Amino acid sequence: MSVNDSQVKHIASLANIPITQAESEKLATAFTETLVVVDKLKKAGASKVKPTYQVTGFKNVLREDLVKTEYSFTQQEALANAKVTYQGYFVVPYVLQNKDN
């Protein structure tokens, strides 16, 4: 199948990736090129086969529910790479905004 410019823009917004108009057009071409290869999977005769999502066969891998301080960050370590912090917290962009602000 082929992918058009407006589909690419929709995907970009879902993936939270800012793109320019020129990039969008280039990406539409690249996606179409890739999907030509991927579409050949339809000929592999797999429609009635069960999917494999992981190959190890391990099930329900659990560990004791214990706090291990050696695995935990201190507050200082957790914040060490953040560009903006406020009183020991991460500062995040607004999600909900009061219209009076």
Place this chain on the structure above:
Amino acid sequence: MKLNELTLKESLDALSKKEIKLEEVYADLDLAYAQKNKQLNIYLSKNEDALTQAKKLTDKPLRGLPIAVKDNFCTRDLPTTASAKVLDGFRPQYESTVTRRIKENGGVIYGKTNMDAWAHGSSTETSDYGPTLNPRNPEHLPGGSSGGSAAAVAADLAIVSVGSETAGSIRQPAAWCGTVGFKPSYGRASRFGVAAMASSTDSPGPLAKTVEDACILLNAFAGPDEKDATSNQEKAPDFTSFIGQSIKGMKIGVIYQDVKEIAKTNQKLLQELEILKELGASVEIVQAMDPHHAIGVYTVVQRAEVSSNLARYDGIRYGQDRSNFGDEGKRRIMLGTFSLTKGHADQYYNLAQKVRTLYLENYRELFKKYDVLVSPTSPSYAKKVGASFDSAMFGELEDMLLEASSVAGLPGINVPFYRDDESNLYLGASFIAPMWQEGSIIKVADAFEKNTKWNSWRNR
């Protein structure tokens, strides 16, 4: 001879016999680094404290020897960028299990090596910090994504190195740089602290001058890790115990001889495999499932997992914001998002996982008859610098002979089997075995390597 040119085994033996000193190893290595690193662009960061750290580790198994590590392994004392601008300036606050174990076993991280950004590629040309050049011929690419780690070994800028593979990223650069590359079974080495790409196939592993060296390093970091729920809880074997073993009576199947694009490479490999017959193994051509479908499986599965894994990079807790992704990263995240959207998930994502099942079934059948399967690692020699920009599918096509084994989680080793005199470039053979059966490929790869003339360290 310079000491940075020794294999890991030779270095360990010479250190224990006190024939060489660590100071001399590091002096020779630093000199080679000064001469070659700027041109080849192998290391993104260098540990300036390496020798001091090394001197405290002389009684440990790796005796303080210098090891190169791909830049997608989190290291507390060195920057970790995965060659991506999004992680510019990031200093991990924790250590990957692989590098922690290497340090505990007496290895010193000499520096962090260049790679395709986020490991998205097979050229090391998509790095946000410029391409690495192939030390065997700098007009050519080293392959990737562990191109820096393969080049470090080939240029003698490391005794041994660590890479990671999702589908070919250890074995293909090893083939292009004329080194050994060993991808253990998925789940054999912990993914904890490795920048995630495709979590269902990501596998750390060694790149080395010989199969034996790769086994010595893998011994230092393989095995169960409760921080990675997909790691095998069984104790890993001593991988070096399979070195120097007889391969008499082993059954080896040669696959992909029917793939037209690789006729010339196939012919050369078939000739060289006569060695295994002389050593008492049986070698016969067998048909495997068409590798072309694996390109589609890998492309879909990898991009879907990428779109999920790279959603975490928002520039809030660490790193830069999402406008900093390069072209390849954007392409992969967005195609993955597309393949998981309502209406397309069945058509792409679920279909790919069904074809993955067909490959698993095909391998199960083949391994009833054969202990080890072998094919060329890459369709041909290392491509020229710039080649990766010709196609959005460059990596998938260069890795087409490895993708099926990767999505099946199988262990694989690349061993050089031919060198072209004119270009000085290598071809590599890929040996694969059933999951958790690393021993079989180690035996065969080691015997093959010792009896070819193509290992540039064994045949100095």
